[in-house]
Amino acid sequence: MEASFHGIAAPSAVYEIGGRRFEAGSHGFAEAIADAHAVHQRPRCMCLAEGIEMYVARLAGSDRGYIVKRMPDTGSRHAPVCPSYEPPAESSGLGQVLGSAITEDPATGETTLKLDFSMSKIAGRTAMPTAVGDSDSVASSGTKLSLRGLLHYLWDQAELTRWQPGFAGRRTWSTVRKHLLQAAENKIARGDSLRTRLYIPEAFSVDQRDAINARRMAQWSQAIAAPGKPQHLMLLIAEVKEIVPARYGFKAMVKHVPDQAFALDEQLYRRLGRRFESALALWGAVDDIHMVMIATFSVSTAGIPTIVELSLMPTTRHWLPVEDGYEKQLIERLVADGRSFVKGLRYNLGAGGALASATLTDCEGSAPLLFVVNAGIEDNGRYLQVCDPSVPVWQWSPSREAMPPLPPRQPHPTRAADSAVDCR
Template identity: 40%
Template sequence: MRRFRLGDVECDEEDEAFQGLVLQAHGSKVRLLCLCRPSGIPMYIADIGSQLVVKRMPLTGGDHDPTCPSHEPPYELTGLGPLVNTAIKLDASAGIASLKLDFPLSKQTGSRNGIATTHAADSVKSEARKLSLRSLLHLLWHEGGLTEWTSRWTGRRHWWQVYHHLSQAARMMEIRGESLGERLYIPEPFRADDKAAIEQRRAGKLSGLYQPSEGRKKLMLLIGEIKEFGSARSGKQLVVKHMPGFRLHLEEAGWRALQRRFETELRLWESGQDGHLIAISTVAGSAGGLATVNEIALMAVTGQWLPMESVSEQRLLDHLARSTSKSVKGLRFNLPRDQPIANAILPDLKPKPMALYIVPAGADATFETTLRDMIAARPDLSAWVWRVAEGDLPSLPGLDEENYRSTGPSRSPS
């Protein structure tokens, strides 16, 4: 349970006076302080679907006490570590993360779409000091809290939560002095009885696509769940859920490159029963009102909306999804697949948190050496390693059968 202070007033988050404290902090635009540390850690108030939620500031999870629910696992165990203070810089006073992107948000008028799926390492050339398209999606997923899970949230995470948490995360980031939220469109949950208003808001958000300025076209970012890749005379039409009647055109060369680069993600999506396929793309508009994909990256997620990059990782996440113990999914960001990461972390495990690592079949000696160094560098964490070539998923110490549940009528994560 977290305890907070506003001015001279302190209370726990389950106290009757807590909501009043949150309302006061939100109305006066004053930071609540999390008292897991004596000096207090600044927090901000997010409006998540008309519900006020206390959230940690971007990239401050490591400042919280390890026993605090706002604490985050070590960044250096995932691809986020190399990006902090390089591609991602936090303005502590404003609580805003400034981002350096490795892809353009404008293009020369008349130029062809530069589909960036052809690069081997990522959707764009992977540069550690800048965020690729995939890395930006990972960052938003991470800061939105969508990497966290416990079975108590079963049945409580839907596109409504994904939309609101991603939107809030984007509002806490900026690119070249402009709010990321202004350049990012995420389709709001569609409701037939509000169809006209939703389409009007969408048209207003995307209107800048069709207004070239000084010989350049503005590009917008779009994050959505793929419903299908529809047929077209050339290439494909991307059908995005919650955007009925709206189509994104992907050129034939881009479609071929997408199938090569994201073969694993596409197969995970096609073979799963309850998984989802998330796309992040830069979108261009034409004078005729058409919307086309300029660059694109894909991410497969489980039925709990947890990112996965292999069948082995999918099996691990399905196992963790049944446990009441909290798990945090590690993300790769810019790192290539031949480098190890902590695929997940169990932060509440006793006597100390546990990092979970998967060694894929065919991993070389360099992979194993790097993994040993990662484990040795964090003696404060126990380590669980699954070497896929050696057999099936090993048991997870500390996750006994009594920790599992099939349902969990509890509130969704914030």
């Protein structure tokens, strides 16, 4: 996705800036990209001989650093081993929303997101949980991001869909949180900064309990109800611990927030079980599945958070999203075999849409797309039509065959990302 001098992305990328070449993170790189930003100069990523144009954006926050980003809709033009490589948008749900629900402005470095859910609440109204994609009839159009679509977008932008062997054992909740918050920087939704509305629990520490709670309540204060006014909603991304009946109504407990439940009303709770039946079944059957929840929530004057809308996303123990048990088998096989890949996400795409479960980035030439063909789908040919015919395609039909051999890996030089302390 991007490379910067403070470790947001892999430091192995090489850029040509003002006629000179710099490895990301090397001596003089920070000054070079700052100068390029000042004169509106575009660096070139040299993953290919001809180079690919990039741009420099300024980061929000106290450090006010700079970051080199790929130009919109150019990710698939990079070499598969390049940190800026991105699978073809049409191989996942990204192709449906890119340029309509997601608009990036290289001149400002800001990305505008159009949402199909509300970020404010009028008293007395309750929304149903959004399980966009469970059937074509409830799938959102590509003009606005659903809750699930937003979660998938942030997961992609945080590079949590990328995997390399060096990441094994080092992707913790703290790492996940850090990169999701960085991914939310410079994102605008409904005219407001997405980052200021996004609450992701800090890793809990008994010694830091009071300080953590104080920071949480300070952030939540913007969502406390005010009489006679629409109430601002917060966004929550967290790992679910349990969703159960409470003394009054129902509640969701999330990990790293042991002393505060999120309230749900009965209507939301009942619909939750029906709309997310398959995801909940996978979570219940497999002990090492993380269940990630994205939700909008309000905060009462008494400080009680109440969920308004939500969506769920199962992930593996390495925080790689999976849709079902078969996809989990494929992803775990790739991890166990030491493969490098990018996990595909559905965004707003309906359940019947062809989705590349993963794209291998450790093969010679074009990156192969890996498809898991769902049972009952007779027309396998449509999986071959989602991208350029020259792109290699691997298919597995679990209901009819054992998993075929994977495309062979080609040796590549060890990248700095594999040995970095900070991983995605």
